[in-house]
Amino acid sequence: MEVRHLAVFLAVAEERNFTRASIRLHTTQSAVSATIQSLEAELGAELFDRSARQIQVTVAGLALIPKARAVLDAVVEARDCVDAVTGGVTGTVSVGFMTSVTLVDTPRLLGEFAEANPEVRVVLRSSERGSSGLVDMLSSGEVDIAFIANLAQPSADVRLMELDSTPLLLAVTTAHRLASRGSIGLRELAGERFIDFPLGYGNRSIIDRAFADAGLDRDVRFETADIAHAAALVKNGLGVAFLPAFLVASEPSLRTLTVQGEDLKLTVSVAISHSRRPSRAAQLLWDLAQNARKPT
Amino acid sequence: MEVRHLAVFLAVAEERNFTRASIRLHTTQSAVSATIQSLEAELGAELFDRSARQIQVTVAGLALIPKARAVLDAVVEARDCVDAVTGGVTGTVSVGFMTSVTLVDTPRLLGEFAEANPEVRVVLRSSERGSSGLVDMLSSGEVDIAFIANLAQPSADVRLMELDSTPLLLAVTTAHRLASRGSIGLRELAGERFIDFPLGYGNRSIIDRAFADAGLDRDVRFETADIAHAAALVKNGLGVAFLPAFLVASEPSLRTLTVQGEDLKLTVSVAISHSRRPSRAAQLLWDLAQNARKPT
DNA sequence: TGAAAACAATCGCCATATGCGATGATTCAA
DNA sequence: TTGAATCATCGCATATGGCGATTGTTTTCA
Incomplete structure (x- = not known):
């Protein structure tokens, strides 16, 4: 019985749901399922009743909850006491x-x-x-x-x-020929002048990759490492740019388009x-x- | 920080010696070494001072000892409480x-x-x-x-x-031609009549294996599944037998020989x-x- | 002072545990 | 009865832990 098992057990017991527990633990549902099963096997007792849609904590599970908390608390204390002695992290x-x-x-x-x-x-x-x-x-x-x-x-x-991740949207001026379109295919962008980050930036590489995969060339006319600067260049009609949604959402002087068939995201x-x-x-x-x- | 880490830590702290701790834990010294290192890395603190022959528990380690015990105790409690609910093991x-x-x-x-x-x-x-x-x-x-x-x-x-394991010794009567020898080579036993376990028994298979590896045949004249019976047959001069040391050590009517170059053990x-x-x-x-x- | 012993660190290899994504089975509600 | 929700299972990849052999350092003893 390891600390990890008990932590997973508590998450499931509190959420009363394997899937939500897995999200809370930043792992997958299958991993949670496997962990609970191995804990149950080790203890020789069912901890949850999964027969119904809503899982139930069994009597054994209910008894275990406070003890599991005690173990986790003791672990936190153990860690803290070492930190205290070493004068905290330096x-x-x-x-x-x-x-x-x-x-x-x-x-x-x-x-x-x-x-x-x-x-x-x-x-x-x-x-x-x-x-x-x-x-x-x-x-x-x-x-x-x-x-x-x-x-x-x-x-x-x-x-x-x-x-976290945010969609990358194509930003154009209100006067641009595409301004009224809601979405667009990569192919239709062949003639556009682009503003983008220098090579090596994550933002740049996703777009380059998408164009390359589609067998298309792209004319990157301006490069800047400052994202706000890139937006300003677009506003002034120097070209179009793929920018994170959160940046262009509230810009009245810009229109945004999604790209059909591509999942362009900044992560x-x-x-x-x-x-x-x-x-x-x-x-x-x-x-x-x-x-x-x-x-x- | 897992329960296992703390258990290893406590063993080392109590033994003040990695090797002895590894024996107590039924594992190897290298495994203990690795575990302590990973625990120290996780805590960001040295737990033992290994500069001298006798390792010293550091201040951080001393602080951790009672907390580690608390964690292990809590784990035992957790297990016990589940057993109590399920009415113990059945x-x-x-x-x-x-x-x-x-x-x-x-x-x-x-x-x-x-x-x-x-x-x-x-x-x-x-x-x-x-x-x-x-x-x-x-x-x-x-x-x-x-x-x-x-x-x-x-x-x-x-x-x-x-x-556990015990050496297998060749038991012969006091009157036997080899009675005065302390040890013997397998090759010299070619003409002997043997008493042994039936095929399938561990005892039998080690000896068969040793003879086969040496390219020798062996004459197993009597087979019995009862080890005490086998000893009795030897005593009565019906043949010789490989028997566990603990069985033949205190038999005045038998002499025992070790086999040169072979590590015959009953495990x-x-x-x-x-x-x-x-x-x-x-x-x-x-x-x-x-x-x-x-x-x- | 030199050899041997004691002992922890390290390395390469392998087995197991864990995590993930896809898929299947079951329950329950519409 | 269909579909959504949800847990189990499977196959695969990776990380972790364990082992045995070896190395290097410290200590002891001759």
Whole structure:
């Protein structure tokens, strides 16, 4: 009987639903199912009655609930007491991030982290080369953890956790020939001038990939790493751009179009190196990000 | 942080020695080493100071000890409370065993088990075909758990745990031509008449294997499944036999010889089926056997 | 002071556990 | 009776843990 088993058990007992428990635990329903089964086998008792639509906690399960909580509490205490002795977490975390993506509220996240771990020095770093640059910095140890957008080629050495995603919409001026269209095929965009991020940025790579997969070329006339700047260029009629929905939703001077048959999304993830052991501080920041994550 | 980590930590803290802790935990030193390292990494603190010959528990480790105990206690409570609700363990265990091998005190083991689990009905079974028969009974589900001696061909479906082993010595009468020898080569035994177990018995298969490997034939003149009977036959000059050391050590009418260059041992193991989930009762009996095991 | 012993760390390999996505079976409501 | 909700099961990929062998360091003993 491991701590993990009991944590899953409690989640199911509280939600009275395997699927919701799996969402809360950021895992899958099948994993929850398997865990409960192995716990039941080990204890030699059914913990839930699944015969009805709404699962019922059995008598054995009810008895276990407070004891399981006691175990988890004891574990938290164990961890805390070590932290107390070592004077809490110290050291330095180096955090790679992207300036212009406000989809995930990294400032708030870092604020919470700093408050909880006042002894940790936080160093913010960014990269000229967007997400792929940040990944390289992770591998080289230049940063301990990074917030990145979609990767063209997921590196094997990087452990990713998706935090949130937003659709990428094609933004055009109100005067544009496509302004009145609600959606459009990639093929019809062949002649457009595009504004986009420099190569290496997650945003850029998804669009490049979509065009390449469709066997199409694209004329990227302007490149900028500043997303607000990109929006301003579109407004001034210098071209069209794929921009995150949250940025263009409330812009009266822009119209947005979805792309038919493509699922263009900007996804923000946290990333740590797979090969390097994360420092305690980096681990805590990862955990914090996990809690801030939108349930799948 | 899992229960297992804390259990290993406590063992090391109490033994103040990784190697001894590994013996107590029935695992290897390298596994203990790895576990402690991962726990230290997770907590972000050193728990032991290994710079000196005698390891020291650090301040952080000292603080953790009582908390770790609290976690383990809470886990035991959790398990007990479920057992209490389900009215303890019930059902039937079917135990396969070998009558004549007293190397492991199975009666005492079963006595302890029966006392701890009064509601469990224990059915004892044995096999005409020794250990290999017991293995077949395991696979077919005829028995839930079995105590067996060395297997000629370890079955993939059987999970084994060694309990104890004893050297097999060649027993001869005091009048025998080899009585004054302390040891002997297999080759010199070519002309002897042997008394041994029937085919299928662990005892028999090790000796057969040793002779076969050496390219030698052997004349097994008498077969008996009763080990005491075999000893009696030897005493009466009907032949020689390989018998467990504990049986022949105190026999004034017998002399014993070791075999040069061979490590002939009778090993007693518990076995359960690998494919069938053990019942709770079978699991408890397995655990009990593990505790009774001689440290490796 | 040199050899041996004690002991933890590390490495390569393998088995098991866990996680995931897809699919199947069951229940229940419309 | 159909469809939505929900848990179980299956096959596969990966991570974790365990083992045995080896290495390197410290300590002890001759």
